[in-house]
Amino acid sequence: MTGNAFEYAPAPESRAVVDLASSYGLFINGQFTAGVSASSFKTINPATEEVLAEVTEASEADVDHAVAAARRAYERVWSAMPGRERGKYLFRIARLVQERSRELAVAESLDNGKPIRESRDTDLPLVAAWFFYYAGWADKLEFAGRGADPQPLGVAGQVIPWNFPLMMLAWKIAPALAAGNTVVLKPAETTSLTALLFAEICQQADLPAGVVNIITGAGATGQALVRHPGVDKVAFTGSTAVGRAIASSLAGTDKRLTLELGGKAANVVFDDAPLDQAVEGIVNGIFFNQGHVCCAGSRLLVQESVQAEVLDRLKRRMATLRIGDPLDKNTDVGAINSAAQLARIRELSATGDAEGAERWSAPCTLPEHGFWFAPTIFTGVSQAHRIAREEIFGPVLSVLTFRTPQEAVDKANNTPYGLSAGVWSEKGSRILWMAEQLRAGVVWANTFNKFDPASPFGGYKESGYGREGGRHGLAGYLR
């Protein structure tokens, strides 16, 4: 008995826990309603291309209705309600999220393509944690550092991306509601389902009508929402290009704006790093959620003296990644969210080849249907390559090297972005020095992609402005 292969049998999570309707309306004023124009689009499972449901495309008139409902709820109910009462609703939502977490996790993996292990062990626990955390703030706003009697802003128009659909919803809705605002939220067009299930949770929690409104649709719907004159505050998470367009469309209005945009984070590995954990951190940094992470560690900066050893270990580790059915409990890397995103990853990777970087992909068999991209690293990348500068938003790592700590800092900061960074070293003083030098909103030391509702998150430079999470996250929703 030597060298037997330990083949893990399929261990799929049951789809039966999710009861999806064949079509969904818009959630306005506490009710699911048909859209005015009755136009709709299909949402698909990116792992199989199977149609999951028809989703309504909200028109300008629908946006109008939603904003009006939010305004009524703001003026008549929510802003006048004592904080401790608002907190009770948020606690109730948090508990309902926990109760329905298995169902929500399966729905998230179906619609988004992410592995069930991540939606179950990362996304859903954080969603509940975010609501619990901000529920606690609702009656303590005078201690948020915004003066003795901070006031809500009014109606928040929120547009969120497809990479962490429910988590981004929680990051937006929980602080807004805790601070006394009402919201109109538009999920991304490829991942509307969990937001619609969340609308059911709002009904279950008896949340007053109009406090949360969910309108589905694509770019035009989002544009109508952020430009709507009845919106007092816009919060957007997504690409830098769209963020820039929103910022210019809001110029000259008195709307508040927070943006959480792209990133090209450096994950800096020194020669005295705990190498096995650093390799885990590199893998977690770029292959977590298929690399569809704005704060992904997409640039590995490795000290030249350990480059060969780190790359050997990284490739060996990548060969054990399990790519496939997102609903299988043993899957590590799931499907790319859409055909469009897959095309972009392929296009940018091709520029890596063309510009002379060396591509290595983990040996794996990709499923025939759906959108898939093998975990890939590029070595021999320099600062001048497009794959070192542009956000790929996929499972593609660019490997660069450095010789001294200062060179690591210079290269890490030499990007238009500044969302996150990682430092791997067993030397505490060096970590503190790096954290001081790195121009990034989050610096992780000997870990990566760790989130907590008490910890503020946000960017420098083209990664946006404003913070989400923690006491700082309330600032965007209070005056």
Place this chain on the structure above:
Amino acid sequence: MTTLLSEAASPESALRRFLSGLPGVDQVGAEARAAMLSTRSIKTSAKAYALDLAIAMVDLTTLEGADTPGKVRALAAKALRPDPTDATCPSAAAVCVYPDRVATAREAVGDRLHVASVATAFPSGRSSLVVKLRDTADAIAAGADEIDMVIDRGAFLTGQVQQVFDEIVAVKEVCAAAGSGADRPVHLKVILETGELATYDNVRRASWLAMLAGADFIKTSTGKVQPAATLPVTMVMLEAVRDFRVATGRQVGVKPAGGIRGAKDAIRHLVVVNEVAGPDWLAPDWFRFGASSLLNDLLLQRQKLTTGAYSGPDYVTLD
């Protein structure tokens, strides 16, 4: 100063520098990785494979002051035929006893199983080298073909790594000398007693120290100290044997012992073996479980998988 400088070039100093120059282990990251691997869902055919493999990897152990020849014979019978109702059930890998019970164990199992003996003043190791070597030789003379020695943790913790190294080398020589004349080689398992080493950095250093000194297996614990085998400790040791093979070409086995009581826990260990060291270690020659009560839970789970129903403690044998 002169003494310090002369020491800088000494073999002990070189060894210590080598060990402390090994990459550190970040505790939080290591434990997170082990926890993530614990979420692997091993079902149906994979579970059947893992249960049989785990049974075949058990060093069925009794290390009590109250051990009698009768107790050892019963243990040997259980190791040979863990499930008397099912002929397809594999045997355990070995029986593991104190040196003075080796003869009884060997008589009972014949050549069908390995007989492992703890030695070197187990479990504390607090005795002179002469006694430790004689203890080892006695066990081998009585028929042991695997020696589970303990390292001198006191020496390790005070930085006297050369002393630890030399002791392992000396015990290894006794094993090798005995093995060369016998029909089968005598393998040396080196017990690090990771619960007393306390940090993962120490576990990694002690693993390398033992392998450099000639260990055929590195083993977590005596079972007499808590905590004994934990999943992250086993994982750090598996990383060490993996890296040691890359560096030297020589493959060393790993044996977690103490504290692994359930089939689920054993399967988690096999997942870590598979994904950290690699499938080359998925065999009784390269991975063992030092356990007593684990075997019965493996058997219960195996029966459940075969028959579809849980039986109960009276459907597996007591010993």
